[in-house]
Amino acid sequence: MLLTDFQIAARNLATHTRRNLFLGGALAAVTGLLVLLGALTSGMESAMMESATTLMTGHVNVGGFFKITSSSTAPLVSEYPRVLEVVKANVPELDWATVRGRGWAKAVSEATSMDLVLVGVDVTKEPAFRRVLRIKQGRLEDLAQPNTLLLFEGQADRLKAKVNDVLTLSAPTDRGVNNTADVRVVAIAGNVGLLSAFSAIIQGDAVRQLYGLKTTTTGAIHLYLDDPRAAPAVASRLRAALAKAGWRVMDPDPQPYWMKLMQTVPSEDWTGQKLDVTTADEEMGQFKQFIAALRIVTWLLGVILMFVVVIGILNTLAIAIRERTREIGTLRAIGMQRRKVLWLFLLETALLGAGGAGAGALVAVGIAAALNAAHIALPEAAQIFLAQDRLTFLLEPGAILRTVLVLGGLTVAASIFPARRAARLKPVTAMHHIG
Amino acid sequence: MRLAAVVLLALVAPVPAAALGGTELAKVVREIDDRQRNQGDWKALCYMEQKEKDKTDVVYELLVFRRDQDDKQMFLFTKPKSEAGKGYLRIEKNLWLYDPSTGRWERRTERERIGGTNTRRGDLDESRLVEEFDAKWEADEKLGVYAVHRILLTSKPGVDVAFPVVRLWVDQTSFNILKRQELALSGRLMRTVYQPRWRKIFSPSKKADVWYPEEIRIFDEIEKGNSTLILIKDIDLRHLEANLFTKAWLESRSR
Numbered sequence: 001m002l003l004t005d006f007q008i009a010a011r012n013l014a015t016h017t018r019r020n021l022f023l024g025g026a027l028a029a030v031t032g033l034l035v036l037l038g039a040l041t042s043g044m045e046s047a048m049m050e051s052a053t054t055l056m057t058g059h060v061n062v063g064g065f066f067k068i069t070s071s072s073t074a075p076l077v078s079e080y081p082r083v084l085e086v087v088k089a090n091v092p093e094l095d096w097a098t099v100r101g102r103g104w105a106k107a108v109s110e111a112t113s114m115d116l117v118l119v120g121v122d123v124t125k126e127p128a129f130r131r132v133l134r135i136k137q138g139r140l141e142d143l144a145q146p147n148t149l150l151l152f153e154g155q156a157d158r159l160k161a162k163v164n165d166v167l168t169l170s171a172p173t174d175r176g177v178n179n180t181a182d183v184r185v186v187a188i189a190g191n192v193g194l195l196s197a198f199s200a201i202i203q204g205d206a207v208r209q210l211y212g213l214k215t216t217t218t219g220a221i222h223l224y225l226d227d228p229r230a231a232p233a234v235a236s237r238l239r240a241a242l243a244k245a246g247w248r249v250m251d252p253d254p255q256p257y258w259m260k261l262m263q264t265v266p267s268e269d270w271t272g273q274k275l276d277v278t279t280a281d282e283e284m285g286q287f288k289q290f291i292a293a294l295r296i297v298t299w300l301l302g303v304i305l306m307f308v309v310v311i312g313i314l315n316t317l318a319i320a321i322r323e324r325t326r327e328i329g330t331l332r333a334i335g336m337q338r339r340k341v342l343w344l345f346l347l348e349t350a351l352l353g354a355g356g357a358g359a360g361a362l363v364a365v366g367i368a369a370a371l372n373a374a375h376i377a378l379p380e381a382a383q384i385f386l387a388q389d390r391l392t393f394l395l396e397p398g399a400i401l402r403t404v405l406v407l408g409g410l411t412v413a414a415s416i417f418p419a420r421r422a423a424r425l426k427p428v429t430a431m432h433h434i435g
Numbered sequence: 436m437r438l439a440a441v442v443l444l445a446l447v448a449p450v451p452a453a454a455l456g457g458t459e460l461a462k463v464v465r466e467i468d469d470r471q472r473n474q475g476d477w478k479a480l481c482y483m484e485q486k487e488k489d490k491t492d493v494v495y496e497l498l499v500f501r502r503d504q505d506d507k508q509m510f511l512f513t514k515p516k517s518e519a520g521k522g523y524l525r526i527e528k529n530l531w532l533y534d535p536s537t538g539r540w541e542r543r544t545e546r547e548r549i550g551g552t553n554t555r556r557g558d559l560d561e562s563r564l565v566e567e568f569d570a571k572w573e574a575d576e577k578l579g580v581y582a583v584h585r586i587l588l589t590s591k592p593g594v595d596v597a598f599p600v601v602r603l604w605v606d607q608t609s610f611n612i613l614k615r616q617e618l619a620l621s622g623r624l625m626r627t628v629y630q631p632r633w634r635k636i637f638s639p640s641k642k643a644d645v646w647y648p649e650e651i652r653i654f655d656e657i658e659k660g661n662s663t664l665i666l667i668k669d670i671d672l673r674h675l676e677a678n679l680f681t682k683a684w685l686e687s688r689s690r
Contacts, residue, residue, distance in 0.1 A: 068595075071529045071542045108657050112489065170625070170657050175595045176546040179620040180657065212620060266542045 009347040016320065020352055023316050027356030027407060028363065030305040034403050035364035037298045039393035044193075045291045046394050049284065051192040054132040055119065056199065057283040058222025059231045062087060062238065063102070063257050064250075064275040065265045066174060073266045074174035074211070075102040075257055078273050080218045083242070090241040091234055093225045098125055101207035102219025102257065105171035107200070111160040116200045117258065118169075120207030120219060129201075138163035138187035148203045149183040152196035156188045163188060169202075173212045181210040191389050194287065220257070231279040239277045250276040256283045306407070310414040313349065317418035321345075328422055329430025338423040345419035346412055353411030357404040365400065368393035455572040455584060463584060464570045466610045467603075471562040471647060473672060475640030477501035479647075480669040481559065485552040488660035495550050499667075500675060503561050507680040510549065510559070511688055520689030523549065523556070526680060530556060533682070535689035540682060546597040553626065553653050553663040555597050567594050568601065575607070578614060582607045598625060609633070611646065624656045636670050645672070 013020050053059065062083055066076040077083055080099060088094065101120020106113055123129060123143040133140060136153060143150055149169075151161060161167060162185065169181045183206055189196070208215065225231060235252070243249045248270075253260065257278065281288060321328070328341060376391040455463065483495045496514035501507070508525040512518040520535035523543070530543045546555060564570070568588035575584055588601040598617035605612055615628040630648035638645045647667055655661035678684055 069528065072544055106657075113658050168623070168657055170619070172544065172546055172597075173620065176544050176597065177590075177595065177599050177620050178546070178597055178617075178625055180623040180625070181621060263541075267540075 005344065005347055006351070009344060009351055012344075012348050013351060019316055019320070023312060024352055024356035024359070026309055026312055027353060027411060028360030030302070030309055031357040031360030031403060031407050032364035032367070033305065033360075034298070034302045034407075035361050035400050036368060036393065037301070038399050038403065039364070039368050039395050041291060041294050041298060042394035042396055042399065043392040044294070047392060048193055048195075048287055048291070049280070051132050051195055052284050052287070053224075053228075053280050054128045055192070055201070056195055057278075057280045058098070059225045059228045059280050060091075060223040060234050060238065061220050061257075061278045061280075061283060062223070062242070062275060063220035063278065064273060065261065066273050067265070067268075067271045068175055070269050070271055071266065072174065072176055073261055075219055075261050076174060076213070076217055076273075077220060077275065078214075078217045080221060081216060083247070083275065084221055086241055086245050087221060087223065087238065090238060091223060091225075093227065093230050093234060095224045095226050097221055097223050098122075099204075099218045099221050101202070101204050101211075101213075103171060103202075103207050103211060104258075105169040105210065107155075107159060108168045108170060109159040109161045109165065112158065114155065114158055115198070116155065116169075117198050118202045118207055118210075119199055120202050120204040122204045123201075132192065134190035136188050136190055138185070140187050140189075142186035143201065143203055145184075145186065146203060147181065147183045147206045147209075148186040149206070150187045150189060150201040151185055152189050152191050152200070154191050154196060155200060156185070161185050169206075169210055171210055173210075175212075177212075179210055179212065181206055193389075228280070231281070235277045235279050242275055242277070248272070248274045250274050252277075252282075254282045254285050256285055259286075306410055309407075310410065313411055313414040314418060317345070317349070317415050318421075321418055321422045324422075325425060325430050328425050329427050332425065332427035333431060342419050342423040345422055346415060349415035349419075350408065350412045353408035354404075356411070357407040360407075361400050361404050365395055368395055455575075455586075460570050460572050460586070461565075463605060463610060464564050464568075464586070464588075467605060467612060468562045468565050470610055471645065473501075473503055473561065473638050473641055473645045475503075475638060475672055476675040477503065478671040478673075478675060479559075479667050482664075482666040482668070483550065483552050483554055484664040485550075486660075486662045486664075488658065493552075495552070497550075499559050500679060501560065502675065502680060505680070508556065508560060509680055509685065511685065512550065518550065521550075522685045522688070523547075524680065524682060524685055525556065531682070533685050535686075538686075545595070553655050553661065554665060557597060558628075558651060558653070558665065559667075564588060567591060567596050573602070578604045581613060583613060609646075612648075627654045627656055628652065629654075634670075636672065638672050640672070 062077065063075060064077045066074045066078060084097065087097065101118065103118040103120065105116055105118055107116045123140060130140060140150070142148060149167065151159070156162070159167065165185050166182050167185060169183055171179060173179050183202060208217070225234060239249050253264070255264065257276065260276070331341065371391055372393055378389060378391055477500065479499045481497050481499050483497065485493045495512055495518060498511045498513060500509040506528065510523040512521045522533045524531045524533065528545070530545050530547060532541045532543045548554065549556060568590055571587045571589070573585040573587050575582065577583070583604040583606055586603045586605060588603065590596045590599040599620050600618040600622070602616040603612050604614035611633045612630055615630070616624055617626040617628070619625050629652040630650065632649040633646055634649045635644040635646045647670065649667055651665040653663040
């Protein structure tokens with residue numbers, strides 16, 4: 001019986017080919033556009049989070065600030081081996097941990113200068129770097145040598161620096177005393193979006209030397225968990241454990257450390273050491289907000305397009321019912337129930353919706369796959385906003401299916417009102433209808 | 436500009452001289468501080484010109500206020516229009532920056548670059564060499580036409596200064612500092628400062644003359660080609676309003 005209904009609905013659709021092709025095409029275009037926008041946003045988010053959680057933040061971070069006077073603020077964790085012991089004892093979910101220096105300096109080359117956020121690393125203990133960094137010149141391994149630096153392409157271009165060039169880093173120590181360090185560029189890596197616009201990677205001891213720090217002082221301990229989704233719970237547990245062990249721990253504040261360093265902490269009136277436990281989502285708050293805003297814009301665009309589609313469906317079905325009034329009258333006269341008429345009309349639009357949205361999604365997937373395969377390089381300005389150096393669409397089956405179902409469902413919902421009107425027609429009135 | 440300063444102070448030629456002994460050296464350093472020290476209030480009109488490679492020159496006009504007995508200091512920018520009303524306030528060894536466009540106060544480090552130039556707060560403050568540095572005589576020599584003492588200053592333990600090592604060329608006759616080299620913790624030369632013109636003004640509170648450099652030329656030795664010129668004009672040593680060194684006073688200037 002259901003198969004017969006499907007056949008009738010499909011024949012009805014085929015009878016009005018031109019009109020239905022137009023409506024189905026509009027649905028396909030909207031679906032395709034939404035799928036492509038969604039895939040682009042997901043691609044950005046994925047690229048950004050992968051590079052961020054490798055280069056800038058762990059799933060959970062134990063950082064902190066040291067204030068010698070209330071007006072001086074340095075992003076430091078003193079006596080970090082003791083902190084690490086507490087961390088290891090309280091985080092059974094820990095996969096691995098790494099210790100990184102944090103800093104800021106003016107980098108001066110022979111040609112020019114620029115401000116850099118410094119990430120101090122022991123590259124021999126950073127297995128994931130090789131996966132994320134695309135070394136264009138030099139060797140990543142050389143970052144293990146004393147006083148060495150890795151720049152990203154954009155920074156190297158701006159500083160007009162090549163591998164083996166020496167840059168002078170100039171920064172105040174935590175006591176505000178000016179200091180310099182000469183570092184050699186050992187590698188230049190491909191840009192990784194916004195992160196590479198301002199961050200450079202430096203050998204860990206060079207950071208300590210620049211800031212005059214002890215070997216037991218670092219910038220932050222980055223923790224990588226077996227399951228990143230456990231990060232908020234782990235962060236909360238660590239705050240309590242570190243406070244119990246005697247450290248002063250800052251209240252949760254969903255801001256990246258550099259915003260606290262520049263804005264919040266210098267205005268606070270305490271001195272000494274405070275630890276700050278954060279999650280990757282908090283450290284990436286600004287980027288997350290950007291992605292959320294982009295998703296909102298995508299959905300707003302989607303809503304506007306859907307509104308247009310709904311109007312189109314209502315209009316098309318109203319015309320269809322007017323054209324098919326005599327047919328509806330005949331069906332009703334030979335005994336078809338109102339519910340059956342309603343069902344046939346809904347089935348027609350469901351088929352139209354599924355076909356249009358499905359075709360749109362397939363075309364979008366094809367376009368995205370072709371663009372991914374073409375490896376289209378993005379200009380530097382676009383790289384910063386799109387968080388990737390090549391145009392990449394991340395096709396998530398779940399998200400695509402959701403878009404198809406939403407648009408298909410909306411098409412069916414939009415057809416309920418005209419379908420009910422059709423079902424309510426009296427057989428005699430309908431059969432006498434001229435038009 | 437640098438050439439002019441170098442020409443002015445050029446022709447360095449060593450002159451045979453005996454080393455300054457500990458007592459004499461201490462006396463010279465104390466004399467440098469005393470000549471510049473004013474016991475009352477201080478107000479000056481300053482111009483700061485910042486030259487940076489590949490950038491447009493920027494000139495600021497600002498008023499500098501000091502109340503030395505309380506270690507209070509305030510800079511109020513008056514020009515250009517975009518910076519007018521912006522100011523720094525130093526109270527209780529904290530340096531605050533006020534931005535009238537946002538109405539916000541931000542606490543800044545004491546060694547902040549004032550207005551983004553290579554000027555430090557200390558360049559416009561009274562001299563505190565005795566409190567902050569240990570001195571060592573290096574040589575007596577000629578700097579241009581001037582016979583000078585070359586003195587190496589190293590910051591005292593526990594004292595926070597912008598540059599931990601400073602080398603001075605001090606006029607043997609007037610005890611004015613003619614040239615100053617400032618080194619980073621790493622030993623790298625960061626700034627060379629020339630002070631070719633000195634003026635004096637009678638201070639009623641000190642009951643003696645106060646000396647000040649009318650012109651300060653700062654050369655960035657890290658970013659070669661960048662320099663800052665500071666001109667200090669219209670010194671007024673009359674007593675300033677009691678409530679001047681407050682956030683409210685600075686905020687009221689831009690209302």
